[in-house]
Amino acid sequence: xxxxxxxxxxxxxxxxxxxxxxxxxxxxxxxxxxxxxxxxxxxxxxxxxxxxxxxxxxxxxxxxxxxxxxxxxxxxxxxxxxxxxxxxxxxxxxxxxxxxxxxxxxxxxxxxxxxxxxxxxxxxxxxxxxxxxxxxxxxxxxxxxxxxxxxxxxxxxxxxxxxxxxxxxxxxxxxxxxxxxxxxxxxxxxxxxxxxxxxxxxxxxxxxxxxxxxxxxxxxxxxxxxxxxxxxxxxxxxxxxxxxxxxxxxxxxxxxxxxxxxxxxxxxxxxxxxxxxxxxxxxxxxxxxxxxxxxxxxxxxxxxxxxxxxxxxxx
Amino acid sequence: xxxxxxxxxxxxxxxxxxxxxxxxxxxxxxxxxxxxxxxxxxxxxxxxxxxxxxxxxxxxxxxxxxxxxxxxxxxxxxxxxxxxxxxxxxxxxxxxxxxxxxxxxxxxxxxxxxxxxxxxxxxxxxxxxxxxxxxxxxxxxxxxxxxxxxxxxxxxxxxxxxxxxxxxxxxxxxxxxxxxxxxxxxxxxxxxxxxxxxxxxxxxxxxxxxxxxxxxxxxxxxxxxxxxxxxxxxxxxxxxxxxxxxxxxxxxxxxxxxxxxxxxxxxxxxxxxxxxxxxxxxxxxxxxxxxxxxxxxxxxxxxxxxxxxxxxxxxxxxxxxxxxxxxxxxx
Numbered sequence: 001x002x003x004x005x006x007x008x009x010x011x012x013x014x015x016x017x018x019x020x021x022x023x024x025x026x027x028x029x030x031x032x033x034x035x036x037x038x039x040x041x042x043x044x045x046x047x048x049x050x051x052x053x054x055x056x057x058x059x060x061x062x063x064x065x066x067x068x069x070x071x072x073x074x075x076x077x078x079x080x081x082x083x084x085x086x087x088x089x090x091x092x093x094x095x096x097x098x099x100x101x102x103x104x105x106x107x108x109x110x111x112x113x114x115x116x117x118x119x120x121x122x123x124x125x126x127x128x129x130x131x132x133x134x135x136x137x138x139x140x141x142x143x144x145x146x147x148x149x150x151x152x153x154x155x156x157x158x159x160x161x162x163x164x165x166x167x168x169x170x171x172x173x174x175x176x177x178x179x180x181x182x183x184x185x186x187x188x189x190x191x192x193x194x195x196x197x198x199x200x201x202x203x204x205x206x207x208x209x210x211x212x213x214x215x216x217x218x219x220x221x222x223x224x225x226x227x228x229x230x231x232x233x234x235x236x237x238x239x240x241x242x243x244x245x246x247x248x249x250x251x252x253x254x255x256x257x258x259x260x261x262x263x264x265x266x267x268x269x270x271x272x273x274x275x276x277x278x279x280x281x282x283x284x285x286x287x288x289x290x291x292x293x294x295x296x297x298x299x300x301x302x303x304x305x306x307x308x309x310x311x312x313x314x315x
Numbered sequence: 316x317x318x319x320x321x322x323x324x325x326x327x328x329x330x331x332x333x334x335x336x337x338x339x340x341x342x343x344x345x346x347x348x349x350x351x352x353x354x355x356x357x358x359x360x361x362x363x364x365x366x367x368x369x370x371x372x373x374x375x376x377x378x379x380x381x382x383x384x385x386x387x388x389x390x391x392x393x394x395x396x397x398x399x400x401x402x403x404x405x406x407x408x409x410x411x412x413x414x415x416x417x418x419x420x421x422x423x424x425x426x427x428x429x430x431x432x433x434x435x436x437x438x439x440x441x442x443x444x445x446x447x448x449x450x451x452x453x454x455x456x457x458x459x460x461x462x463x464x465x466x467x468x469x470x471x472x473x474x475x476x477x478x479x480x481x482x483x484x485x486x487x488x489x490x491x492x493x494x495x496x497x498x499x500x501x502x503x504x505x506x507x508x509x510x511x512x513x514x515x516x517x518x519x520x521x522x523x524x525x526x527x528x529x530x531x532x533x534x535x536x537x538x539x540x541x542x543x544x545x546x547x548x549x550x551x552x553x554x555x556x557x558x559x560x561x562x563x564x565x566x567x568x569x570x571x572x573x574x575x576x577x578x579x580x581x582x583x584x585x586x587x588x589x590x591x592x593x594x595x596x597x598x599x600x601x602x603x604x605x606x607x608x609x610x611x612x613x614x615x616x617x618x619x620x621x622x623x624x625x626x627x628x629x630x631x632x633x634x635x636x637x638x639x640x641x642x643x644x645x646x
Contacts, residue, residue: 045396079390082398085405086386086617089625091379091413098406102399109395124394148628204638205631212627306393306451313509315394315451315501 043183045109045123048176052117057176062236064118065136066243067177068126069288070165071111072137075127077158078105079299080145089148096194100155103187110180128307132297133290139283140223142293146216149209152198153216159191160257161227164249173241196260203264214266217275226285228253233288347548352478355421363547366540367477368422370549372429375415376440379433380614382408384448385457393451400497401454407490414486418479434619442600443526445608452505452512452519458498460520460527460565466491467561468531476548499568506573513573520569521577528592529600531558537597556589563590 051057059067081101088094112123140158145151166188169181202213228246237243261267261275270276286292307313328336339358346353353359385405392398416426432438443461448454469488475481505516532538532554544550552560562581569576580593603611 075395078398082389082402085389085402085409086379086382087621087624089621089628091409091416093625093628094382094409095406095413098402098409102402102406105395105399105402109399112395127395128393148625201632201635202628205633205635206627208627209631209634302390306391310393310509310511313393313512315397315504315508 043110043179045106045113048110048113048180049123051176052113057114058117059114059174059176061118062233062240063174063177063242064115065233066237067111067115069136069138071108071115071126072135073141073158074104074111075108076135076137076141076296076299077154078102078108079303080141080143081151081155083145084151093148097151100191100194103184103191107180107184107187110183114176114180124307128304129311132292132300135290135292135296135300136288137292137296138223138226138287139285139293140220140227142287142295142299143220143223144295146219147212149202149212149216150219151216152195152202153213153220155191156195156199156257156260157220157224157227159188159195160253161249162188163192164252164256165244165246168244168249172243177242199260199266200264203266213264214275217266217277218270218280221275221277221280222283223285225282226287229285229288231288347476347546350476350548352481353476354478362543364422366544366547367480367549368419368424370544371415371419371422371477371480372424372432373439373441375412375419375429376433376438377444378408378412378415380440380618381444382412383614383617384444384446384610385454387448388451388454391451392454397454397501404458404494404497407494411487411490414483415480418477418483421479422477430622434615434622436615439604441530442603442608443530444614445603445611446522446526447609450515450519452502452515453523455498455501455505455516456519456523458494458496459502459568460498460523461530462491462495462498463565464527464530464561466495467557467564471551471557472549474548474551480549499572502572502574516572517574520572520574524577525595528558528562529595529597531555531561533597533600559589559591562592566590 048057078101081097081104084097085094085101088097108127109123112126116122116126140154143150143154145154163185166181166185170178170185172178172181199213202209204210228250230245230247234243234245238245238248258267261277265273266275268274268276270279307315336358340360342357343353343359343363346357353363382405385401385408389398389401389405392401416429419429420426429438433440448457466488469484469491472484473481473488475484502516502520505512507513532541535541535553535555538554541550541553545553563583565576566581578593580591582591583589584591602608606612
């Protein structure tokens with residue numbers, strides 16, 4: 001990885017992105033990175049689409065596949081979270097969950113726009129006209145919302161994972177990936193705070209809320225290992241300095257989530273009122289290879305129905 | 316001012332209290348006469364407070380219930396950009412609900428009570444949201460017509476005599492005008508799209524036109540509360556006046572859309588210099604208001620369910636906050 005790479009996006013400035021942890025093989029000098037952005041000129045998917053049309057950015061196949069994974073995770077999660085708008089426990093949460101959904105959708109649009117450049121496809125062609133096995137989302141992102149506790153547990157896991165991931169990707173040798181990650185990182189930092197606060201509230205609130213958040217975590221923890229799984233693609237990307245081996249994020253993820261769970265009194269054994277996470281069997285996963293949960297088909301059916309009714313139409 | 320004689324000082328009050336009431340009323344009348352603003356701690360006639368509380372809370376409820384027909388399309392929005400815009404819009408509506416509940420709270424009623432009144436069927440919301448959003452083009456028609464009508468209604472409310480309400484409306488109107496533009500843009504895109512898309516757009520305009528016109532409320536000769544609200548500088552223009560202005564705006568905009576309004580009787584009256592429209596079905600309006608609309612039960616049930624399903628979360632947050640406060644107190 002290099003800290004001197006330039007980018008075609010107008011994102012130089014004095015942002016507050018710190019790249020404290022270096023990515024695989026990176027020199028990790030965050031302060032010298034061109035990927036820092038200021039809120040005033042944040043990267044938008046439209047900017048990437050413009051660069052794609054101009055022919056100034058075009059990912060190779062590996063990076064495109066990688067962007068597809070990150071984009072699909074964010075897209076499916078946005079689709080899930082959007083369901084809460086008008087259904088949340090209080091108005092403030094309609095807004096907060098809506099915000100998180102919007103952020104995730106923004107990241108998805110950026111990643112998919114960039115990925116699509118490799119195959120000459122638009123974000124919408126990728127989102128609306130791929131079949132289920134062509135999606136690359138991990139099972140965690142596909143899990144149903146459940147009650148508010150399940151949604152919070154999912155969001156807690158996701159945002160701590162995404163924070164570590166994007167933090168490292170701000171140093172990616174691929175300028176577009178680095179730029180998308182830099183913008184996403186700030187937003188995911190807020191998602192972390194939101195979900196951690198709720199984990200503490202639910203665990204320390206009433207007996208019922210504690211029971212529910214424990215159930216939520218136990219329901220979702222089987223899908224944690226999958227998001228940290230390395231494969232040939234991530235190995236090549238890490239080697240090239242454009243991506244990260246997911247397994248390298250695990251230690252920081254475990255430490256930081258562990259701190260919150262300990263504060264919430266959830267760190268112990270299940271029999272003693274904790275989550276007993278160590279003993280929860282891990283699901284086989286397979287999302288990155290197009291093997292999905294039973295849930296994804298329904299998510300896609302709903303998401304794609306109108307677009308597919310009018311192929312080629314513009315909206 | 317018309318308000319001066321509406322409040323008589325209750326006889327059971329002590330002489331000092333009666334004096335305070337009279338001084339309060341005099342202050343209130345002067346503020347209204349100067350077209351200035353009443354603030355939460357100012358004395359105000361009970362009827363003024365009640366009228367405002369009813370209006371502001373109904374407006375807040377309308378924002379909250381109004382999220383539902385549009386939220387219905389978030390998951391199916393036909394492009395990711397449209398999905399993002401729609402999500403942001405529905406989220407804005409939750410924000411509007413929050414400002415308005417806060418403004419209403421300054422009149423002395425808690426948000427919890429207002430929400431409970433809504434769920435118990437004791438409070439009203441704009442009856443337009445009892446119509447179903449059955450196609451994607453409805454997202455356009457709701458933005459263009461429903462938000463458009465709301466803006467016509469709400470821009471004058473920015474000058475409402477009650478300070479917190481007027482100030483909330485300033486923010487809301489800014490966002491609403493963005494909402495209206497995005498609705499217009501959805502319709503424009505559809506109208507310039509495939510024949511099926513254009514048909515979808517026209518169908519949505521046909522369905523939302525009359526209900527949108529009825530959002531301004533009953534005709535002036537059948538609107539008992541309007542006069543007092545105008546005397547109190549809450550309302551600035553009559554229902555029919557605002558409706559006529561709205562029709563005039565839509566008549567021009569629909570041409571740009573390449574669509575038509577389902578009303579052959581629209582004309583500009585050279586004598587009155589006002590736009591006129593065809594007859595509206597006020598019986599349907601009253602029916603929908605009385606709970607007979609296609610979605611009344613559904614909208615209420617969704618709100619009730621969200622509220623009930625969220626009860627344990629709100630209880631947990633309150634319990635946690637209490638425990639934290641106790642800890643801090645002990646420390």
